[in-house]
Amino acid sequence: MWHLNKMIFGSFLALGTLVATSSYSWMGMWVGLEINLLSFIPLISTSKSMYPAEAALKYFIAQVLASTILLLSIVALSMKILNLIESSFQSELIFNTSLLLKMGAAPLHFWFPEVMEGLSWFNSMILLTWQKIAPMILLSYSGKTMMLLxxxxxxxxxxxxxxxxxxxxxxxxxxxxxxxxxGWMIAASLFFEVIWTIYFVIYTIITLNIVIMFKKLNIFFMKQLTLTMSHEPNLKMFFILNFLSLGGLPPFLGFFPKWLTIQTMINENFHFLAIVMIITTLATLYFYMRITFSTLVLSMNSILILTNPPTYKFFIMATNLVTLASLILVTLVFNLL
Incomplete structure (x- = not known):
């Protein structure tokens, strides 16, 4: 019975995103976002444990706050259309702020890691990928408040x-x-939506590969990761290469959207922002490298007991070939075009 409920709520989750992104009015977009929110809450609180329920409450409070700010900005925008206020800059600023809060962009990220900590890997995958689509597309529809972004x-x-x-x-x-x-996706959407689309699709593929490994092996912490990878050398290699691809290191696929974004920013004379983004991303790359090196070097002799040995070999190898070989294929295709 619960699988039927999950299918229904999952369908409404997708429907809410489609309504929000294809609506002709701001109010229709708000309705789509609310359908998406009210469909995701039951998917989160599936377990009898207290942690998913706490995560669902935190997510609900943050999203309701963002929806309230969004409604305020819609009212202000409608007053601008009716010539009741002179400038629409403040309303666009409020509108973009509400969307940034909905997607969990810094410095409005206070809810995002805390909600992630209480979710299963399946729900985490939805929050990391699908729940970003509607706010990102609506942000590209709105007026660009460049200083805020x-x-x-x-x-x-x-x-x-x-x-x-x-x-x-x-x-x-x-x-x-x-x-x-x-941050990289917002920078890509400032100039061309096509680059944002490429970035999001590639990020989703890489994240899906990593989350599938975590879910199949049922690991949530670094110690479990090191212990499990000590017994799975093939899986260890795929995990390390995917994590480096997520960090954006060439010659992996994750480097391709960052390459496009940097090239576009340079062409649009945003040199300073491109340099700042490259330098500050190195700090993020540091903890990627720390995780991959610790997984590669450390070895534990603890006995690993798997009650249900995961059947992941063929599926994980097939999906990982996409991320590990695609940069070469993409480069060749673009050279031919």
């Missing part, structure tokens, strides 16, 4: 680099990694 981009870079250090929880590490990528 530049400040948010730099804040995402610094917060993810500093706060992501010294965490033992893999869910929090993935959350701060997502905040870093949110």
């Amino acid at each position: 530049v400040a948010v981009i730099i804040s995402c870079m610094f917060v993810s680099g500093v706060m992501g250090q010294n965490h033992l929880s893999l869910r929090k590490i993935m959350a701060y990694s997502s905040i870093n990528h949110i």
Whole structure:
């Protein structure tokens, strides 16, 4: 019975995103975001444990706050249309702030790592990927408040680099990694939506590969990761290469969208912002490298007991070939075009 409920709420989750992104009015977009929110809450609180319920409450409070600010900005925008106020800059500022709060961009990220800590890997995957689509697209529809977005981009870079250090929880590490990528996606959407689309698709593929490994092996902390990888050398290699790809190191696929974003920013004379983003991303890359080196070097002799040995070999190898070989294929395709 519960699987039927999960299918229904999952369908409404997708429907809410589609309504929000395809609506002709701001009120229709708000309705789509609310459908999305009210469908995700039951998916979060599936377990009898207190942690998913706490995460659902935190997520609900943060999203309701963002929805309230969004409604306020919609009212202000409608007053501008009716010539009741002179400037729409303040309303656009409030509108963009509400969307940034909904997607968990820094410095409005206070709820994001805490919610991630209480979720299963399946729900974490939805929060890391699908729940970013509607706010990102609506942000590209709205007026570009450039100073706010530049400040948010730099804040995402610094917060993810500093706060992501010294965490033992893999869910929090993935959350701060997502905040870093949110900054890059916002920078990509400032110029061309196509680059943002490419970035989001590639980020989703890489994140899906990593989360599938964590879910199949049922690991949530660094100690479990090191212990499990000590017994799985093939899986260890795939995990390390995917994590380096998530960090954006060439020659992996994760480097390609950052390459496009940097090239576009240079062409649009945003040299200073591009340099700041590259330098601050190195701090994020540091804890990526720390995790991969500790996974590679450390070895534990503890007995690993798996009640249900995971059947992941073929599926994980097949999906990982996409991320490990795609940069070469993409480069060849673009050269031919």
